[in-house]
Amino acid sequence: MRTERLHSTQPDLTTVRNLGILAHVDAGKTTVTERVLYATGTIHRRGEVHQGTTVTDFDPQERDRGITIFAAAVSCAWAGHRINLIDTPGHVDFADEVERSLRVLDGAVAVFDAVAGVEPQSEAVWRQADRHGVPRIAFVNKLDRTGADFDAAVASIRDRLPTVPLAVQLPIGREGGFTGVVDLVRMTALLWADGAEAPVRAEVPAELRAEAALRRRQLEETVTELHPAAFDEYCTAGELAEPTLAAALRDLTREGKAVVVLGGSAYRNRGVEPLLDAVVAYLPSPLDVPPVRGTTGDGDAVRPPDPAAPFAGLVFKVQAAPTGRLSYLRIYSGTLRKGDTVLDTTTGRTERAARILRVRADRHTDLPEAVAGDIVALIGPKAARPGATLAAPAAPLVLEPPRTADPVVSVAVEAKLGADTDRLAAALARLTEEDPSLTVRSDRETGQTVLSGMGELHLEVAVETLRRAHGLEVTAGRPQVAYRETVGRGVTGRVHRHVKQDGGAGQFAQLVLDVEPLPVGDGPGFEFRSTVTGGRVPAEYVRAVEAGCRDALVDGPLGGHPVTGLRVTLTDGATHVKDSSELAFRTAGRNGLREALRACAMVLLEPVAEVTVTVPEEAVGAVIGDLSARRGRVTGSAVRAGTSVVTATVPLVELFGYATRLRSRTQGRGTFTARPDGYAPAPSSV
Template sequence: MSTSIETLRNIGIIAHIDAGKTTVTERMLYLSGAKHRVGRVDHGTTDTDDDPEEQERGITIFSACVKYNWNEFNVNLLDTPGHVDFTAEVERCLRVLDGAVVVFSAREGVEAQSETVWRQADRYHVPRIVFINKMDREGANFESVFNDIEPRLGGRPVAIEIPVGEGPTHVNDPFRGVIDLVELKLLQFDPETEGKEVTETDIPDDLMDDALLWREQLIEAVCEIDEEALGYVMEDQDVPIDVIRRALRQGCIERTLQPVLCGSALHGIGVQPLMTAVGHYLPSPLDRPPVEGVLPKKPEKTVSRGPSDDEPFSALVFKILPAKTGDNYWIRIYSGSLKQNSRVFCPNRDKKENIAQLWQIHASKKDRDGQTEVLGAGDICCVIGPRFAITGDTLCDGKEQVELPSIQFADTVISMAIEPENTGDRKKLEETLDMLRRQDPTFRAVENEELGQTLISGMGELHLEVIQHRLTRDFGLNVKFYKPRVNYRETIGGTADVVGQCNRQIGATQMFARLSVRVEPLPDASAKTIVFDRLPPECPLQGDVRHAAIQELRDRAEGGGALAGFPLSGLRIEAYDAEIHEEGSDETAFRIAAGDAFDRALETAGPVLLEPVMKVEVTTPDDYMGELVGDLQQRRAIIAATETRGAMTVITAHAPLKEMFGYSGAVRSLSQGRAGSSMEPLGYQAAPKEDAEQFRY
């Protein structure tokens, strides 16, 4: 049977790229005894970064799941990417997790992608604890990072550890341990055993004043949550350790605070207390509210499923890894239990699915020794057998159906045309692209039969580069690749009232229809287009004919715009009047009239080309700031802010994606390799007139 649900922790490691997520994961596996040697990212020997592309680049690209035991706790841990191009991996993991560890670099602090993953965790109401990593690095500053969390992320950090020293061994006061503020003890970690041996001693006098100052802030936060703790303080007594931990756990689960720890994962310093904090403060599935869904055939009716084996079975598919022996479906079981060789129902596809095998997951593969007969509520596992479900779909009991909320992924922002070198590779390319689509919800592939090319789309240059390498190296395809291009959208510049009509002879029938339509832009140009039926009750257009007219407007709104057929956004469309004849005013006539009205409205309101805009963050020494700002301005970027973080200056800018191809290389060149940059999608803005004109003519 499955692990005791009270001791189960489903957690994720989330952070900006290079903050040390994978190193933290590796150290946890080593210290827990789940592996006997610590893997190194720079050596390509980590368990979770087992893809050749990850090992070559030294970054995480695909989320990976590992399981370990620590004290009485059983942990399912998902290591996620930090690069914005692979943010879908973070999105799908946070959707199914109960808690998260947010890792910050003690030198770089709160970075652009740190803000993105924090917002994602907020959206899914995920409790979190914070680990300030790399305390042994030059320029490490615990207090600076701690003080950034509240203003930049809207968090409420509460330190439960502080560092002893900061920086590498050659500085005056190097990082050499941590002070546990809950138990008021000094913890030091033996380098000979790579952090396995921990020495606990009393805090020296020269460190006690600082420790008591930080502990006072901890006790203040605890008293805001727990009346018993406040009672001890009012009576001038020490607050017991179990009361402090209970209050911190409550605040963490309620997301009113985030316990903060620190250390150096590379050297094993502070990781054992972090693993203990995961058990103490992050929730079990029982601490999370029941998951809510709808009845598949009555979507207006909400139902809930609690984290109990006695409830009807429900689970969410959050990742699919295609395999020759049967696709591996990663699922989170929310309620009930799941048995091997059983049948379940997928309400999203209205299909029954087989569960042939159940496996525990290790990294991105099935655990060799992890096949099991049954798993219960709260667990994360791999199932083999389903054929119809896709990422975000629900699996449930066929007799007690429920459809859980799916996972929403961002739209792609960049495309590239590809075509096979020879016709013999065409079918294999189609099959491979279909497999990649099932694996990655943010990857798109659309075939253009006229040109013999396929347009692939993704979240950024790196995303498409990884796809390129997979097609050529992993699947051995001979493929031509063309220059990437941005994914534009279209909207309108103003409001228009038009009348669309159908007045034509078809056979012996004179068809007639008139439909009055108004279009206007929405305040947010990137918002989804909405269509309203504003035909008055006395309007003669009723029934199936009325439905056909409105549906035609909706179908056209989901298609392309008037300039070059790019997806439409930011429009409000409403039909408000109609005229019919006794004969010839049927569904076909009103579909034609609605289409005519749609085309007239877009042209009259003035089509506008929208280009994707990125939020760019550049971290640089002051010496190179002028060159970097000048380069950004040449790329049509708007400088939004500059701030000093330690010895570095951070430039935040908003720049069109079109101008940012190859930017990371330009930053390295302009700064002699000393500056770094990151980008994330910000929204859409009107493209320059010359860009729009090239599509018009």
């Protein structure tokens, strides 16, 4: 049933759900979100992705391209519960938008295509959610499509994801004849008539009663294997009562031991209401997740989701809007009131919350205050960036920010008109402020401005934003990949002396460094340690040497690319009673490591991607040959839903223009996805 939106600004936290919609591109996330907003009475007309009329895909580029590019937050109500929902992108180039969203969510709905099942980006976002410990339920969408198979989709979840799927529904009808589902928890049927606003609950159709009873029994048996209380009742009574089964499903979901699976067709508005019921029943509230942990000047600290506790929140998104600069905030503790002064603990700057907004994509409603567990937008903070912690000035706290991936593709950008150079610099600064996965640098050799991001599409969108949103005429060069350098064979005992005398106090530092490659997959890419004994290099100077070594990693000896995958050991050193300082040892660390790297056998690394190509069976040979010509290494091939799926590892530089090539080889029937898969040694020709 449709419900009216909630008006209370201080909801009972047990009735709040903060969730995201996750999926592979084109699985139907945005359509699901649109139907959720319609079912909850938040909107009164259903928008369509193909018509460019959806609420969450409100950016002109999203509507032109028909994909979600930017995570969009909306708020709605269902069955007395406040639901703060974030529709996330499905394209791998925008994975950082998903990462920042997952950092602030308590639960998620993973959407799967009923024909394709688990797709490559589905696996990627699932791993992201696992890393953040976000409980999920699954929704198998597009059950009305030709080739849709609910059981096959559930089997792909079981086979390809590290979870136990618990199907709580049985579809009624197949493909175009899909009309409803059997609710295996209540053992009733939900039927949707064409054009109906809500489902009708009825008895299970006679022809499905035996199948439904069998599946209910299988569901109970799987649950009892995972849930001790359910096991006890099952052993005693031989079956599970509905309340026991529902409670067990809730516990298993929130503990991450299993995932409840539902089905439907969002486009035809079938299956949305039971999905909302499952969100309320199974996904956690802010009180059901552990209190947020952060750091203070006194060490680690925990803040409970209590409106009376000191205020603390995390900024996960920044967006320029006609109403002003919006900072999207998840409030973890305390209460924030309009006009409050808050402290950005990452910069030490105080900011004012001039306005607090309830968000519905590009529309907003003013709130007098917001409390722990809520997701809102602020107008007022001028310098807060994604990942910043805002806290009460009297109780500062720093929360762990979302991870930001290193960019892998770059383009040179310049203004067509020389008079627009300063405007371009300001626009690029704003872009990188809103999207931390974009970086800007100036090429030392050419003087060009280089914009780097997560892929070709990511950079296309950024350049188009410069043109549309900032009114700039810009040109962009050919995409270039971000190479890295590493140590193939190290050196030991490299002595470096830094001596400088130019009047007044001098500088003196002497170091002995060992450099060696890190084992593959060991550590974050650089490791520094000291084995100096006897106080020959004081501890504060050791820290300065490490800082200098990190300075030297910015540009390597092969081509000025960043250096990674090495361990540096300070084995000895010497100081001067008057001329030694932290500055001298930092300079010695930087220059000493640069000299050592020139003496090492260095290896150039290039980014590689895991590519999944879906093509007709007759085109497999041509596709594999083309991948091999692109220096790709085929890792697998399988047949799914009547098409062939080829997986391969391919250098990212070889994928530029691959979409056009694939379409021409398969008469437009082939598709592919690619996700970053680290770095590999580049051939000498590169």
